Amino acid sequence: MGHSLQQLRSIVKDKGCIEAQFDVDYDVWYSTLQGNYPYNSRLRGEIAGIPVRLRFTCVVVPNTFGSFPVSSRIEGFIGDDPVQGRFSHRMVYSAIAGNVPVNDGVYINHADKSYRLSLKTSKTPGTIRLKSEGGGKVHAAVFYKKGKMVQPDEVASGGKGGPRYESGIPIFTELNGKIEDISLSFKFIPTYYTNTSSGRSPVNRRAKGFLQYSPA
Numbered sequence: 144m145g146h147s148l149q150q151l152r153s154i155v156k157d158k159g160c161i162e163a164q165f166d167v168d169y170d171v172w173y174s175t176l177q178g179n180y181p182y183n184s185r186l187r188g189e190i191a192g193i194p195v196r197l198r199f200t201c202v203v204v205p206n207t208f209g210s211f212p213v214s215s216r217i218e219g220f221i222g223d224d225p226v227q228g229r230f231s232h233r234m235v236y237s238a239i240a241g242n243v244p245v246n247d248g249v250y251i252n253h254a255d256k257s258y259r260l261s262l263k264t265s266k267t268p269g270t271i272r273l274k275s276e277g278g279g280k281v282h283a284a285v286f287y288k289k290g291k292m293v294q295p296d297e298v299a300s301g302g303k304g305g306p307r308y309e310s311g312i313p314i315f316t317e318l319n320g321k322i323e324d325i326s327l328s329f330k331f332i333p334t335y336y337t338n339t340s341s342g343r344s345p346v347n348r349r350a351k352g353f354l355q356y357s358p359a
Contacts, residue, residue: 155354164349164350165188168185181344193221196220197226199215226251230250233264248262325355330350334346334348
């Protein structure tokens with residue numbers, strides 16, 4: 144364990160538990176169904192005054208309607224100590240796009256050891272963009288259901304589709320795990336990215352949680 148990680152461990156051990164929060168950045172990847180689709184690409188902030196700078200690269204996973212990015216590799220620094228690792232992912236059904244990849248774990252490599260941190264996933268509502276006909280007229284939408292394109296009834300609404308235009312999009316919401324004798328627990332706070340064809344897609348923008356000394 145390098146100097147910065149040893150320093151962080153000593154701080155957590157001394158205090159018992161410390162809080163931390165990070166900014167989570169994102170990039171976008173073009174998908175033939177969704178337009179520009181967001182994925183988390185960086186985590187930055189500090190823990191007890193020690194800077195944290197991690198970069199995530201993505202892999203692109205095809206499904207029936209297009210290609211979807213999901214975070215794949217981790218590299219960066221905690222203080223002066225390099226950090227490397229990888230994400231795992233699984234496919235989760237979404238009525239908007241069929242099966243969509245979502246990260247469900249993180250593997251951190253350090254000193255010839257690999258530590259798994261679990262990512263809890265859930266579904267967050269995402270909206271299919273409605274097509275305006277202009278002049279205050281009704282709006283219509285095209286969406287996919289069970290592999291078939293469906294044209295629903297028109298609705299008199301200025302771009303708000305209501306529940307029938309909503310679908311749960313998978314996203315990771317919590318991180319939990321342990322590295323040596325330090326337990327980590329974080330919750331992620333999402334926002335919405337409005338993309339070019341399907342409307343809003345959730346993407347994580349903040350992480351808040353704590354590190355706790357857990358020798359047992």
